[in-house]
Amino acid sequence: MNNRLREMRARYGWTQADLARRLEVSRQTVNALETGRYDPSLPLAFKIGRLFGLPIEMIFRDDTAS
Numbered sequence: 001m002n003n004r005l006r007e008m009r010a011r012y013g014w015t016q017a018d019l020a021r022r023l024e025v026s027r028q029t030v031n032a033l034e035t036g037r038y039d040p041s042l043p044l045a046f047k048i049g050r051l052f053g054l055p056i057e058m059i060f061r062d063d064t065a066s
Contacts, residue, residue, distance in 0.1 A: 003033065003036070004060075008054075018029055040060075
């Protein structure tokens with residue numbers, strides 16, 4: 001799953017640690033999300049969406065959808 005997490009984080013001027021603190025996850029989790037090695041749980045995806053004020057569909061894209 002592709003996402004715009006790195007782009008959104010940069011727009012706010014946050015480090016991975018800053019975002020991790022706001023989401024109450026580890027910095028390693030943020031890194032794994034940004035690099036596509038980890039897909040967020042639905043509750044985490046919604047939390048990310050609320051944090052950035054966007055629907056999750058604007059942040060996460062399903063590569064398998066045609």
